[in-house]
Structure formats: C-alpha cells, structure tokens
Amino acid sequence: DNDDSVEQAVSMTKPEAEAAEQPMIRFDQVVKRFGKHVVLDHLDFTVARGERVALIGPSGSGKTTILRLLMTLEPVNGGVIWVGDTPLTHQYRGTTLVKASARHLREVRSRIGMVFQHFNLFPNMTVIENITEAPIHVRGESKEAARARARELLDMVGLADKADAHPSTLSGGQQQRVAIARALAMDPEILLLDEVTSALDPELVADVLGVLRDIAASTDITMLIVTHEMGFARDVADRVLVFDEGRIIEEGTPERIFSHPERERTQAFLKAVL
Ligand code: ADP
DSSP, X not given: OOOOOBOSSOOOOOOOOOTTTSOSEXXXXXXXXXXXXXXXXXXXXXXXXXXXXXXXXXXXXXXXXXXXXXXXXXXXXXXEEEETTEESSEEEETTEEEEOOHHHHHHHHTTEEEEOXXXXXXXXXXXXXXXXXXXXXXXOOOHHHHHHHHHHHXXXXXXXXXXXXXXXXXXXXXXXXXXXXXXXXXXXXXXXEESTTTTSOHHHHHHHHHHHHHHHHHOOOEEEEEOSOHHHHHHHOSEEEEEEXXXXXXXXXXXXXXXXXXXHXXXXXXXXXX
C-alpha cells in the first residue's frame, strides 16, 4: 500500500484548481505495454467535464485498454492519467508525484463507473442486491436509502418489476440495463462504456442504446464510449477519436468524422463497419 518510489519522467506541475477549465480526464504521455508489445505509446488526450467522447477504430487498436487503465484494472508503464485535478495513477508526496497507493486508486476509481461487454453481474444476488452492493458496502449508505435509489434507477432503465429477479432469469438486454443501473448507483462523475451491445442479440440492442441515449440526454455525466455502433456514436458523442495501433489518427465531431473522414485509414475502417 505504500510505494514511495519516485517516478521519473514526470515533469508535471500541479494544475491550478480551476475545476471548470480543467479536463475531467487527461492522459499525459501514457505508455502501456504488454510484455514487449507497446499498446499505447505516449498517448495524450483530454475529455472535458460533461463531454461524451466515442473511441472508434479497428479491433486491437487499444480502445479497451484505455478504459481498463482508467478503471485501474491495469497499471500504466509510463505517464500519468488525471481525473480532474487528481492524478489517478500517482499521488503527491510533498511536491513529488509518486506511484499511487492501492488506497488512493480505490478512492479515485470510486468516481468512475464502467459497463462491460459481458455485464459481469453477481449471479448469486438479485437485481436489487447487485445495484445496492457497492452503495452499502463501499459508500456506507443505509440499506433503505440504497434500495430507494436502486428502485429509481430500475425505473429509469425500464426494469421496475425485476428488482427481486436473479440475473440468470433475464435476457442479455435486461442484464445489461441492470449493469447500467448498477454503474450509476455510485453517482460516478465518469461513465465508461465498453462495447456494451456487442454480446447482445440484435433485437435487444435498441433497448440498451435507448436507455443510454436517455441517460446522456438527462444527465451531465462525462462519458467515454468504446463502440462499433456508429449510429449510437453519431447520436450521443460530442467528439469522436479514431484509433489505430494505439494512436489517435483523427478526431472531430461525429458529423465531420462520419461524413468527411480525412485519413485513408479512417475511411477504410468506416467502410468496413458501416
Ligand atoms: P481494442 O479495444 O481497440 O480492440 P485492446 O485495447 O483490447 O484493443 O487491445 C490492444 C492490444 O493490446 C491488442 O494487441 C491486444 O492483443 C493487446 N492486449 C490487450 N490486453 C492484453 C493482455 N491482458 N495481455 C496481453 N495483450 C493484451
């Protein structure tokens, strides 16, 4: 829990606490390797508070890795990831940035919710127990308050009647809507969506995307969306980042990227998926 090793190659000064100006997410020269394979090579990008950013690009280009780094499911090999004015991957000792302790990681991570491709619900718990688990056990909410909030969220995702069901009795689309409610139950500032419809039968996709469109329209939560659903990206995203081999090769509004892609690699990718 106490790693005092001083990080090299971090020349950042502590940003001013001007929350409004400050990006919600900032990747600063982030390096990620798996063995010798460099997946992200000094990646820089920012996401503004309340912004919805879609990450698109060919399979294997590093999109999911970016979400997994933000959830601290993987360590970075270089650079710093910031969440607001807090370095996610590092923490200050005096004025020096050192690798973050497990406790610091847990604290920053609690500001982020993630929905995965394969739902990842707890199979032995009911729907409402899935949703209230973290609010009760991580945030220390009362059972009553957590259950009341869970019922609101279930209503929002159209599953008010499924509170006491077990996940195995639900369709994939219903399970994914429970997973969305569970992610929102912790009131995250950031919602990460990782290919949330790619494990679903085609007829169930529309319901899940509809719920996410509603959430995008009715909240100011910052969203980072990895998707192959270009229609969804076009509707929901303020900005699209096109990845190829761990680099951002093009970025712009959905209108610009989908109607007037400039790079040949982007054109080829869109031709293949649209
Ligand atoms: P995308 O989401 O764009 O499909 P990923 O982020 O999943 O891409 O993967 C980027 C690259 O990192 C791929 O080459 C993949 O094989 C590799 N990779 C991802 N996770 C691991 C892992 N746990 N171990 C080894 N290689 C990995």
